[in-house]
Amino acid sequence: MQEKDIPEVINFHNNYLGERDFINERELLDRLESNRGIFLVAKDEDEKIVGIKLSFIENDVCLGRGVAVDKNFRRLGIGKELVSIFELELKKFPGVKKYVFASSTQEGVPFHIKLGYKPLILLQSENNVLLEGMDFNMFTVREKLFNKEYNVYQVYLESDKELDLNFLSKIKAQYPELEITYLFEKIL
Numbered sequence: 001m002q003e004k005d006i007p008e009v010i011n012f013h014n015n016y017l018g019e020r021d022f023i024n025e026r027e028l029l030d031r032l033e034s035n036r037g038i039f040l041v042a043k044d045e046d047e048k049i050v051g052i053k054l055s056f057i058e059n060d061v062c063l064g065r066g067v068a069v070d071k072n073f074r075r076l077g078i079g080k081e082l083v084s085i086f087e088l089e090l091k092k093f094p095g096v097k098k099y100v101f102a103s104s105t106q107e108g109v110p111f112h113i114k115l116g117y118k119p120l121i122l123l124q125s126e127n128n129v130l131l132e133g134m135d136f137n138m139f140t141v142r143e144k145l146f147n148k149e150y151n152v153y154q155v156y157l158e159s160d161k162e163l164d165l166n167f168l169s170k171i172k173a174q175y176p177e178l179e180i181t182y183l184f185e186k187i188l
């Protein structure tokens with residue numbers, strides 16, 4: 001990404017990933033100038049952006065800030081290529097020890113699993129009865145707690161086998177108030 005790309009990158013981000021406070025012109029320019037992030041864009045032959053992969057570097061952690069590909073250019077390997085270039089660029093930051101990101105999207109979760117990332121599943125609800133009543137047999141329960149800051153009950157699950165995303169989307173359909181987030185972490 002170059003400085004001139006920033007407005008188009010922000011539009012692209014907001015279109016496919018939704019608006020976020022931390023994705024704004026000042027933040028991206030500041031990070032680009034001070035080398036505190038990895039910002040990649042894929043362009044078509046007319047120089048139009050068709051893919052982005054954004055991340056922020058915060059001390060020894062790299063925070064994934066989203067990957068997205070134009071709807072008309074999906075399943076062509078562009079997302080995969082953006083992530084593999086990102087992984088190479090990340091090696092240029094030897095002080096960074098961990099890469100973390102969250103995803104909940106229907107495309108983002110299987111995409112990252114396919115690329116070799118393994119998620120921790122976070123289930124959240126204000127209603128503990130709902131969480132207690134669930135059968136987590138096919139998972140390893142890593143932690144169960146009440147988060148005082150957000151006033152929610154949380155269960156962290158891990159899957160040793162191939163993750164059954166259908167099972168989790170069925171749970172979501174059954175309990176719409178349940179929040180399911182996939183947390184990805186890679187130790188570098």
Ligand SMILES: CC(C)(COP(=O)(O)OP(=O)(O)OC[C@H]1O[C@@H](n2cnc3c(N)ncnc32)[C@H](O)[C@@H]1OP(=O)(O)O)[C@@H](O)C(=O)NCCC(=O)NCCS
Nearest residue numbers: 068069074075076077078079080103105107108110111114
């Ligand atoms: C996720 C996203 C970036 C993937 O981009 P892409 O360029 O289509 O991905 P690729 O073509 O490189 O896919 C690589 C592999 O990931 C897997 N994959 C990609 N999209 C998938 C999907 N929707 N469902 C299941 N698997 C998927 C496939 O195994 C694919 O290989 P294949 O096409 O040979 O089967 C794109 O779907 C997107 O922008 N989605 C909307 C935004 C979003 O949810 N971003 C993730 C936020 S963390």
